[in-house]
Amino acid sequence: MFSLSIGPDAELRPLEVWHTEELADHLDRAREHIRPWVGPSFVTDTVEGAAATLSRYATATATDGARLYGIWCEGRLVGGVMFVAFSAASGVCEIGCWLEPGAEGRGLVSAAVGRLLDWALLERGLNRAEWRCRADNVRSAAVAQRLGMTLEGTLRGTWRRGDTFHDTQVWALLQSERRQASPSSVTPNPATTTRTSSR
Ligand SMILES: CC(C)(COP(=O)(O)OP(=O)(O)OC[C@H]1O[C@@H](n2cnc3c(N)ncnc32)[C@H](O)[C@@H]1OP(=O)(O)O)[C@@H](O)C(=O)NCCC(=O)NCCS
Numbered sequence: 001m002f003s004l005s006i007g008p009d010a011e012l013r014p015l016e017v018w019h020t021e022e023l024a025d026h027l028d029r030a031r032e033h034i035r036p037w038v039g040p041s042f043v044t045d046t047v048e049g050a051a052a053t054l055s056r057y058a059t060a061t062a063t064d065g066a067r068l069y070g071i072w073c074e075g076r077l078v079g080g081v082m083f084v085a086f087s088a089a090s091g092v093c094e095i096g097c098w099l100e101p102g103a104e105g106r107g108l109v110s111a112a113v114g115r116l117l118d119w120a121l122l123e124r125g126l127n128r129a130e131w132r133c134r135a136d137n138v139r140s141a142a143v144a145q146r147l148g149m150t151l152e153g154t155l156r157g158t159w160r161r162g163d164t165f166h167d168t169q170v171w172a173l174l175q176s177e178r179r180q181a182s183p184s185s186v187t188p189n190p191a192t193t194t195r196t197s198s199r
Pocket residue numbers: 033034037038096097098099100103104105106107108109110111132133134137139140142143
């Protein structure tokens with residue numbers, strides 16, 4: 001229900017509070033693989049932690065903010081994509097992602113992020129989608145590049161992991177660029193777009 005096909009036997013669906021057990025089980029498979037590369041609040045160790053993540057996103061989604069989507073392959077939750085931040089008022093969103101190791105290398109995240117870009121930039125009419133990754137996260141940067149994002153700069157010493165401060169790359173794609181890449185794209189729906197002047 002409410003799913004988008006992103007490949008053979010692969011679906012993108014909202015990841016919600018009722019998926020708590022599934023997310024906790026998935027994190028048991030993904031935790032150590034994703035820990036160095038994603039925000040610490042996402043890498044929880046318990047069912048309660050998974051519930052807290054889903055509840056946090058549900059609350060944000062209810063006010064047209066952050067959103068979380070799972071990727072299911074052959075019926076199993078293997079990763080996901082999210083709007084880490086989403087602001088119709090400012091016209092800017094930030095997208096993030098993760099996969100368990102066995103699901104890498106199949107184009108799942110690139111396909112899923114493509115769907116988020118189309119929805120945010122073309123349907124909702126936001127102006128800019130950002131992608132922030134640790135500067136040494138080669139696979140993440142490859143996703144941004146594959147989707148036509150531009151590397152706009154590197155923020156030095158902004159990604160803390162323990163006692164180490166890593167650099168952060170900032171990639172972004174503008175609505176005009178996405179529109180050029182998808183000429184048959186829909187016109188933004190005025191009913192779903194908030195004026196950019198209402199910052
Ligand atoms: C970042 C991450 C999601 C990228 O995963 P990924 O599998 O490389 O990305 P995709 O799902 O888009 O798949 C792309 C890969 O599938 C291959 N592929 C196969 N079919 C494909 C298709 N139809 N379309 C695109 N790529 C395809 C690509 O060649 C690429 O593999 P390669 O890098 O070995 O050439 C994953 O490495 C991860 O979860 N890392 C840890 C968490 C993390 O870093 N999150 C991001 C924080 S900023």
